[in-house]
Amino acid sequence: MGFLYPGALVFFALIPALVLAYLAKERPARVTVSSVLAFRALRGFRRERFGGWPRLDWMFFAEVFILSLAVLAMAGPFIWKKTAPLAVVIDNSAAMQALTPAGKSRFEVAREKLDAALSAEDGGGEISVYVTAPQPRRVAPPFNTLTEARIALSRIKPTDAPNDQTTLENFLGNLASEARVAKVIFAGSNALAAPVPARIHPIAVGDAVANAAIGSFSLRREALGAVALHASLSIANFSPDTRTLELVVTGDGKEIAHAREAIGARGTATLEFPAIPPARIYEAKLAPDDALALDNVAYATAGSVKNVSILFISPTPADAAGLNSIPGVEVTARTPDSYSPSDLGTFDLAIFEYAAPKEIPGVNTMLAMPPPGDPVFGLTVTPTAKVQIAGWRTTDTLTDSVNFRLLSLRGGEYFGTHPWMSQVVGGDGGAIVLKGERGAHRFVATGFNPFPYLGRRNLPMSVLTLNAISYLAGLGASSNGSRTGQPWLVPAGVERVILPSGSAVAAHPGTLFTAVSEQGVYELVGPGGAKTPRAVNLADLTESDLSSSAPLKVEAANSGSAAAPLMEKSSLGDYILAAIIALTALEALIVYRRRRTAEAAAP
């Protein structure tokens, strides 16, 4: 036994002082009475009492005892206890959902084996339970008993997210190196590569199983105004034989495409569907069924199918007439005086012509000839009577198919170097077109005003403008969606996210959304209840490969040594505190009852 704060024991010196103070307080009270005649007969009683004068109530001893316990508690008493802290790691990645020939999932088998392994432990130390996906983490503070650990294990469910193999290897290595962990039991579908650290006891579950999987499901719009979408899917056959796989794509529940493909052993194929009709949510299903149902399904969404809505803010709103002639574009024009940042909530992008917002807009934005001295974007503007193009990025989406030699610009302005927007088109006096991203939004600034010249009169100007709008509207880029386990930025205006399971999670724009362990379609709910779907897929062929899982290479600092039993300080403070509370409560109860009895006896 030892003390964390032995200095506190000096307070024991107070106890004799307190005893003396108590005795002084309990000194007989001097009372003048009319006559001591009747008291003479009582003197014998005092002499009969053991110890004589003064009379010490038993409660006095109880209080001294409580005081001693309090001083003892202050000193932080502890005892040394042999302990063997245990770390239990269960693989809860998507691959653990794969069914074994017995009909149970790999995860259930792993849990049963862990349960059996825990039964063999003596439970002499804390037990920490960890999961591996999407990132390794401890599920709860360490448990003191095996029963608690078993209960915690029974509550864990496998996720749809894959393991991050490198992170998992490092995590297991760190656990095996930690001095406070005597033993690590890891149950998962991946075997551990030799040499296995001495402290790690691996439990491998699941034999090699043939599996087919959808690797990716992406959509893209080929051109602005086009209604049909281009779908692209990659599928894989993780089996030793050639298999014919059938893929069915449905849009909002209706079958819109299907394909059959024979894929060789451990081979992959890409299926293209160049013109699939518009739908809100697309679902691809792979047949036949196999051990892992999760990767036989993939989702995609096509938010870009709808028209691009643009808020056009300009002192000359009539300039927006040229945009209205573009198919798939809806323009709402406003003057800067009638504009409010809250207006942006229902638009896909904003265009400021001869104007600049007073704060960074919450949507993708184009600035056409912004006025000098704008404090929000901090553009350095140099007006010029004749803008002369000197160069451009040939591989940029903004300059794609633009014949700059035919592009004639009149008056305009040059931009100076900008901290976060890069030059796309440059002239003699500086940049003419800038683009950049800020807070998950895209921004384009032009030193000329393209809108009055749209149409056949100035074809290069029209192409450049359409490129800019396409870039800002996110067209042309494939919409692969997100992957399970990978957080994404919450877009502007989103207040909450409804998960595929149906539960809603509050979300804050600009922050990372981490509740991404489920595969399916997430609904991003914006102002007024407007919902935007977002597809989240496993999309990890490594995870889907159930026939040849790569072994984990775990390296521990003390890989050669088995853990020696640890000596741990076990505090006695809680027990002492409990004793103090119990004794104090008992004393209070007795004092109360005594007082009640005395009051009842009083005339």
Place this chain on the structure above:
Amino acid sequence: MFGLPDEFTPGFLARLEKLRIRTRQRYGGLGRGMHLSPKRGSSLEFNDFRHYSPGDDFRYIDWGLYGRSDKLYIKLFHEEEDLLTYIFVDASASMAYPAGDRKFESAILTALALAYVALASGDRVMLRVLGGSGGKVNPSFVNGRHRIVELARRLHNLKPGGQFDFATSLATELLAIRRAGKVFIVSDFLMLLNSVTRGLGMFTAASMDLTAVQILGGRELNGQGLDGDVEVVDSESGERLRVSIGDRERTQYRETMLRLTREIKSFCLGRGLHYALYTTDQNFQNFFVRAVSDLGLAH
């Protein structure tokens, strides 16, 4: 009321006026009154006969006896005089304790009530104080009910204090009293029984008709306010005792106190004296009215 304690309400005074002092002997007084005197006088109470002497009032000749004996006899009657009432109030230090029991105040109330009964009956009252401080009570007879206010004022200034030997002090007082009469002693009698019996016995020997009124505090009798280890100090002798008082001890203390009062009562009743016990937790008016007989009074 008119300088009297609050207990002396008009109703209580009216009830006191209906009372009179009862004696077992006849005592001579200082003036005419309502009590039969050993002297021969002109009351309706027959006393004796004697031979007629020239000059006697013919009206008192017993003509019937003359017819039977042929001799002239004069009928003699008792005289009716006032009663000399002595009220002794114990003002020793013990009467001041326990402070909350107001023993001395109760003793003054008792003395004044007895004095009023006597004065209202036309008797003479002499108030004498044993011990005490704060003023002297003139030891002279007063008569007339209006003098009760004067007596009350005299007692009002008294403070209990000091120590005296009961028997010795009463012996001294007895020497100062020249004439026999009714004696009331109001005290807590918390002293050795021997001293009490000697003191009271002297009055008996002097043919005094005596009533002992014992005043005890209600808390004093029950030992209330004393708990645990206590050093008790005698208010008069200064004697100190250390005692441990619990429920058992308190019970024994109370039994001892009751035994002491029983012994005094037994002594008084054995000598033909009146005895009354008043504990201050009782209502004074109720006590006085109910203890009329014990106090040596009569309606």
